[in-house]
Amino acid sequence: MAILVDSNTKVIVQGITGKQGEFHAQQMIAYGTKVVGGVTPGKGGSTAATSVPVFDTVDQAVKATGANTSIVFVPPPNAKDAIMESADAGVQLTVVITEHIPPLDAWKAIALASKLGTRVIGPNCPGVVSPGKSKVGIMPNPIFSPGGVGVVSRSGTLTYEVAYQLTRAGLGQSSVVGIGGDPVVGTSFTEVLAMFEDDPETRAVVLLGEIGGDAEEKAAEYISARMTKPVVAYVAGRTAPAGKRMGHAGAIVSGTEGTAETKIKTLELAGVRVAETPSEIPRLLAPSLR
Amino acid sequence: MKLFEHEAKAIFRSVGIPTPNGILIHSPEEAAGAYSKVDSNQVVLKTQVLVGGRGKAGGVVFASSGDEAMRLSQKLFSMKIKGEAVHSVLMEPKLDIRRELYLGVTYDKSKRSPVVVASSSGGVEIEEVAKTSPSSIVKQWVDSYTGFPAFMGRKLAAQLGLGGTLLQDFGQISSRLYTLFEAFDADLIETNPLAITGDGRLVAADARLNVADDALYRHSDLAKSERDRLASASTLEARAHEMGVQYVELEGDIGIIGNGAGLTMATLDLVNHFGGRPANFLDAGGGSSTESFLKALTILNDNPKVKVIFVNILAGITRCDDVANAIVTAQRTLNTSKKFVIRLAGTNEEEGKMILKQHSFNAYSDMEEAARRAVVLAGGAE
Numbered sequence: 001m002a003i004l005v006d007s008n009t010k011v012i013v014q015g016i017t018g019k020q021g022e023f024h025a026q027q028m029i030a031y032g033t034k035v036v037g038g039v040t041p042g043k044g045g046s047t048a049a050t051s052v053p054v055f056d057t058v059d060q061a062v063k064a065t066g067a068n069t070s071i072v073f074v075p076p077p078n079a080k081d082a083i084m085e086s087a088d089a090g091v092q093l094t095v096v097i098t099e100h101i102p103p104l105d106a107w108k109a110i111a112l113a114s115k116l117g118t119r120v121i122g123p124n125c126p127g128v129v130s131p132g133k134s135k136v137g138i139m140p141n142p143i144f145s146p147g148g149v150g151v152v153s154r155s156g157t158l159t160y161e162v163a164y165q166l167t168r169a170g171l172g173q174s175s176v177v178g179i180g181g182d183p184v185v186g187t188s189f190t191e192v193l194a195m196f197e198d199d200p201e202t203r204a205v206v207l208l209g210e211i212g213g214d215a216e217e218k219a220a221e222y223i224s225a226r227m228t229k230p231v232v233a234y235v236a237g238r239t240a241p242a243g244k245r246m247g248h249a250g251a252i253v254s255g256t257e258g259t260a261e262t263k264i265k266t267l268e269l270a271g272v273r274v275a276e277t278p279s280e281i282p283r284l285l286a287p288s289l290r
Numbered sequence: 291m292k293l294f295e296h297e298a299k300a301i302f303r304s305v306g307i308p309t310p311n312g313i314l315i316h317s318p319e320e321a322a323g324a325y326s327k328v329d330s331n332q333v334v335l336k337t338q339v340l341v342g343g344r345g346k347a348g349g350v351v352f353a354s355s356g357d358e359a360m361r362l363s364q365k366l367f368s369m370k371i372k373g374e375a376v377h378s379v380l381m382e383p384k385l386d387i388r389r390e391l392y393l394g395v396t397y398d399k400s401k402r403s404p405v406v407v408a409s410s411s412g413g414v415e416i417e418e419v420a421k422t423s424p425s426s427i428v429k430q431w432v433d434s435y436t437g438f439p440a441f442m443g444r445k446l447a448a449q450l451g452l453g454g455t456l457l458q459d460f461g462q463i464s465s466r467l468y469t470l471f472e473a474f475d476a477d478l479i480e481t482n483p484l485a486i487t488g489d490g491r492l493v494a495a496d497a498r499l500n501v502a503d504d505a506l507y508r509h510s511d512l513a514k515s516e517r518d519r520l521a522s523a524s525t526l527e528a529r530a531h532e533m534g535v536q537y538v539e540l541e542g543d544i545g546i547i548g549n550g551a552g553l554t555m556a557t558l559d560l561v562n563h564f565g566g567r568p569a570n571f572l573d574a575g576g577g578s579s580t581e582s583f584l585k586a587l588t589i590l591n592d593n594p595k596v597k598v599i600f601v602n603i604l605a606g607i608t609r610c611d612d613v614a615n616a617i618v619t620a621q622r623t624l625n626t627s628k629k630f631v632i633r634l635a636g637t638n639e640e641e642g643k644m645i646l647k648q649h650s651f652n653a654y655s656d657m658e659e660a661a662r663r664a665v666v667l668a669g670g671a672e
Contacts (some may be wrong), residue, residue: 020607076504102475102505103397110402111434126606140606140636155513155552160604161657164635181551183397183477183502200557210552215400236555239562240571242339247551247573257417260559277560279658 001201002130002175003150004068004093004121009134010062013038014082015073024049024073024138025227031135032103036065058089069093071127071136080105083120087113095136096122096186106184113186120186126156126178137178148289149171150196151207152189154181154215158236161278162208169282171289174202181210181248189219197227204230204288206281207272209263211237212251224270230288231265234275235260291501291512292340296380300650301474309494318363321381322356332385335362337379341372342599353386361480380616385495386488391450392416393464395471404432404471406464410445412483437467460490475505477543526589534574535583542567543597544668545590545628549574549608557602560658566665569596583616591624598666600631602657610634618649629667633660
């Protein structure tokens with residue numbers, strides 16, 4: 001099991017001849033992901049440095065390879081087009097790594113994808129990994145290990161930090177999902193929590209939140225109403241001042257809205273144990289995994 | 291990127307959203323001349339700043355003669371509003387306001403779409419209204435194919451209890467405001483208050499337009515003015531922005547460099563947790579090279595408040611040896627007296643640590659041990 005990606009996942013890389021696309025296609029293959037092809041308009045018929053075939057269109061790539069998943073590295077000005085193209089070609093899942101996509105483009109592309117039945121993860125996210133099965137993303141390969149902890153996060157490197165600490169503590173992961181830190185993203189905390197709740201392999205969940213917006217509050221609502229599996233959370237940005245954007249477009253405290261304090265309180269009221277520091281996460285998880 | 295009120299109002303006018311006919315002045319000396327041109331004896335003088343809470347800070351005043359306007363302007367131009375200097379003042383005829391409404395468009399994260407928000411309680415922060423009288427707020431989410439035609443605005447107007455020409459005008463204004471939201475790649479556009487005047491017209495008494503930073507590349511005319519407005523920000527923040535580095539200055543003495551927004555925030559929190567005080571947030575970003583780390587280190591080195599520089603890197607795309615080389619170079623070329631605490635993990639960790647060791651730097655693998663050390667070196671309690 002696991003969620004979103006597993007050993008049946010067949011991936012095409014949109015933007016495979018770019019620097020990032022090429023490097024991460026290699027890394028994904030090294031991880032054991034079935035990368036079946038790439039797409040770069042105008043370069044169809046060639047072979048990428050990764051020795052997978054390159055197609056002009058996603059449609060051709062899907063028809064030739066039977067791919068069911070796409071990962072997008074296309075730069076911001078063409079990213080909207082690339083996401084819509086993947087949905088039009090009928091892939092089930094599109095993981096968008098590209099950062100700095102204008103929100104208007106992200107919204108319109110995601111709206112079309114949802115109409116066509118394609119799930120979008122991201123944009124501006126590290127991707128998804130189901131350790132030992134498949135990685136569709138840019139996370140470093142060695143930090144994961146297979147197991148029963150599901151991780152969902154709005155951030156990239158903080159996810160690595162926590163996966164690294166879980167692995168060092170001997171707690172493997174079922175799937176690790178970075179949903180992205182932009183104002184408009186294709187998949188929410190709540191949706192990923194629901195997938196973990198239904199996944200027999202997942203025994204406990206780690207939720208990594210940050211300041212800004214109300215995604216953590218919505219997640220708390222869901223957890224309190226529907227979730228039976230234990231959830232441990234961490235919220236970054238306790239020391240963030242109001243009105244200053246902390247890196248992510250969404251990570252901003254406006255007035256009294258979106259502070260770490262209110263998020264932590266809401267999560268705790270929903271029965272979630274909230275870690276003070278990242279290293280506390282494995283400690284809080286351990287009892288529920290015995 | 292936030293636009294000034296006068297810029298936003300000019301954009302509103304360009305699509306036929308009514309605003310008062312104002313005059314922008316750049317010094318108190320221009321006040322008397324401007325007063326004689328404004329079509330009213332009663333004028334309002336509004337400082338043009340980008341921070342919120344201008345009214346409460348005394349940045350909006352009324353005058354009823356040219357002399358008074360000049361006198362008040364002198365005060366306004368010498369003000370600092372939440373640290374922001376006043377470079378210009380907008381003089382407008384004072385409106386005869388009967389009622390104040392709110393109208394705005396922003397992204398609703400949970401619905402993954404823009405939302406048009408209107409309220410019968412305008413003139414105060416909409417977040418405040420949401421808490422105190424949520425029933426006065428009405429919303430319409432936007433479909434990517436239909437956009438926001440005027441009839442949707444009329445629906446909202448009806449829900450607010452408007453009728454007659456007010457309902458018709460509200461439909462038009464809200465539809466035009468939505469058009470601007472898309473055309474300018476805004477992440478927020480609002481008029482608060484949208485005034486109902488004594489003679490029964492709707493007028494955008496205030497205007498806010500924030501362009502999404504990620505879309506600035508297709509608004510090059512606006513991007514250019516961003517440079518000018520940054521000149522008034524903290525100079526280090528302005529320099530960091532030019533370099534493409536995410537930097538926010540704080541009050542403490544421990545300078546922090548991380549890679550990735552979430553991890554960098556967590557690093558600040560950890561330093562704080564152990565009793566230290568972060569001097570800044572600096573996200574060097576993913577895939578950073580030796581050069582970009584060197585720039586980041588230079589920024590922290592130039593901040594006199596910083597005693598300790600804490601570098602916390604968990605490398606994915608980033609390479610630890612690049613980071614190590616930047617630190618070694620920084621120490622040599624910047625001739626710095628600051629103390630370094632370094633945490634390196636991930637891609638090329640061993641190579642990075644080797645480079646540091648050759649130059650007598652110690653590197654931690656564990657972020658908490660490193661954070662503790664940084665706090666101790668800065669002289670804070672643990």
